[in-house]
Amino acid sequence: MTALLEVEGLRVAFGGRIEAVRGASLAVARGQTHCLVGESGCGKSVSALAVMNLLARRGRRTADRLAFDGADLLGLSDTAMARLRGDRMAMIFQEPMTSLNPAYTVGSQMAEVLRRHRKVTRRAALDRAAELLGRVGITAPGMRLGQFPHQLSGGLRQRVMIAMALMCDPELLIADEPTTALDVTVQAQILRLLAGLQRDLGLAILLITHDLGVVARVAHHVSVMYAGEVVESAPTASLFANPRHPYTRGLLACVPVPGKVRRDQPLGSIPGVVPRVEPGFAGCAFRDRCAHADATCAAAIPRHAAGEGHDFLCRLPPDWVQAEAAP
Numbered sequence: 001m002t003a004l005l006e007v008e009g010l011r012v013a014f015g016g017r018i019e020a021v022r023g024a025s026l027a028v029a030r031g032q033t034h035c036l037v038g039e040s041g042c043g044k045s046v047s048a049l050a051v052m053n054l055l056a057r058r059g060r061r062t063a064d065r066l067a068f069d070g071a072d073l074l075g076l077s078d079t080a081m082a083r084l085r086g087d088r089m090a091m092i093f094q095e096p097m098t099s100l101n102p103a104y105t106v107g108s109q110m111a112e113v114l115r116r117h118r119k120v121t122r123r124a125a126l127d128r129a130a131e132l133l134g135r136v137g138i139t140a141p142g143m144r145l146g147q148f149p150h151q152l153s154g155g156l157r158q159r160v161m162i163a164m165a166l167m168c169d170p171e172l173l174i175a176d177e178p179t180t181a182l183d184v185t186v187q188a189q190i191l192r193l194l195a196g197l198q199r200d201l202g203l204a205i206l207l208i209t210h211d212l213g214v215v216a217r218v219a220h221h222v223s224v225m226y227a228g229e230v231v232e233s234a235p236t237a238s239l240f241a242n243p244r245h246p247y248t249r250g251l252l253a254c255v256p257v258p259g260k261v262r263r264d265q266p267l268g269s270i271p272g273v274v275p276r277v278e279p280g281f282a283g284c285a286f287r288d289r290c291a292h293a294d295a296t297c298a299a300a301i302p303r304h305a306a307g308e309g310h311d312f313l314c315r316l317p318p319d320w321v322q323a324e325a326a327p
C-alpha cells in the first residue's frame with residue numbers, strides 16, 4: 001500500500017543562499033508514527049512547513065514528488081491546500097500560542113476550525129469541541145470552552161492545541177517538537193496522549209523531535225536528518241539495534257543509559273555544529289565532525305540499503321560496523 005504522505009527529493013532554499021533542505025525523502029505510513037530526528041538547525045521544521053506549504057515568504061520549495069493519499073500536493077493552488085490543511089492534515093507546534101489566538105475563547109476558536117471546513121451549526125461545533133477536550137484528558141470541558149488561552153497552564157494549552165488539530169478528524173498530524181517546552185511529567189502525559197490518539201483514531205503522525213528517548217517510545221519508523229538531508233532511515237527497532245550512519249551513532253552515544261551514567265558525568269554531545277550549506281555543496285556535510293571521514297567524503301555519497309526499510313547515506317559499506325568490531 002502506498003504511504004499516506006510521500007516526500008521525495010524535497011529541497012528548500014531561503015533567498016537562494018542557504019539550502020535548508022537538500023533532497024530529503026520520507027514516507028509516513030497510514031496509522032503509524034514516523035519520527036524525524038536531528039540536532040537543531042538540521043531542517044526538520046522547514047521540511048514539515050514545506051509539506052504544509054507554510055514556508056516563510058523567502059522560502060522556495062521544490063520536490064520530485066510530494067503526495068498525500070496518492071494525490072499530488074505540488075500542483076495544488078493555495079486555496080486547495082488551505083482546504084486540506086486543518087482538515088485531512090493538521091499541524092501542531094512547540095509553542096501552542098502559535099496556533100491559539102489570545103483574543104478568543106477556546107470554544108470559539110475550536111468551533112471556527114470545524115466551521116471553516118464543514119457545514120455545521122455553532123452549537124454542533126461547540127459540542128464537538130467539548131467532546132475532543134474530554135478526549136485529550138481535559139476535565140470540565142464545558143467550563144474550559146469559555147476560557148481564554150492565557151487562563152490555561154502550558155500543558156493544558158498543548159492539549160487544547162491537539163484537540164483543535166483533531167476537530168476535522170485528520171488522517172495525518174504533523175507535530176513539531178510538541179513536548180519540548182513542557183516539564184518532564186507533562187511531556188510524558190502528552191506523549192502518552194499522542195500514542196493513544198494514534199492507536200484509537202488510526203492517525204498517522206509525523207513527529208519532529210531531537211529526543212531519542214521519545215523516538216524509542218513512540219516511533220514505528222525513524223528518519224535521521226543532518227544538514228538538510230535524511231542520512232539514515234529505518235524501522236525503529238532496526239535503527240536502535242544497528243545504527244549505520246556515523247551521525248546516528250553519535251546521536252545515540254549521547255543518550256544516557258540508566259545505571260551507566262555517573263551523577264558527575266557531563267551528558268555527551270557530538271563536537272562541532274551543524275554547518276549551513278550553500279547551494280552547490282558537494283559530498284557529506286557531516287565529514288568535518290566524523291571520525292571515519294576521508295578524502296572520498298567530499299565526492300558524491302552513495303545511499304546503501306541495509307536491510308528491510310533501512311537505508312543510509314555514507315561512503316562506508318553497509319557492513320562496516322560489524323567489520324570494524326571483528327577481531
Ligand SMILES: Nc1ncnc2c1ncn2[C@@H]1O[C@H](COP(=O)(O)OP(=O)(O)OP(=O)(O)O)[C@@H](O)[C@H]1O
Nearest residue numbers: 014018020039040041042043044045046047056276
Ligand atoms: N525563514 C527563514 N529564513 C532563512 N533561513 C531559515 C528560515 N527558517 C529556517 N531557516 C534555516 O533553515 C535551517 C533549518 O532550520 P529548521 O528550523 O528546519 O531546523 P530544525 O532542525 O527544525 O531545528 P530546531 O529543532 O531548532 O527547530 C537553519 O539553518 C535555519 O537557520
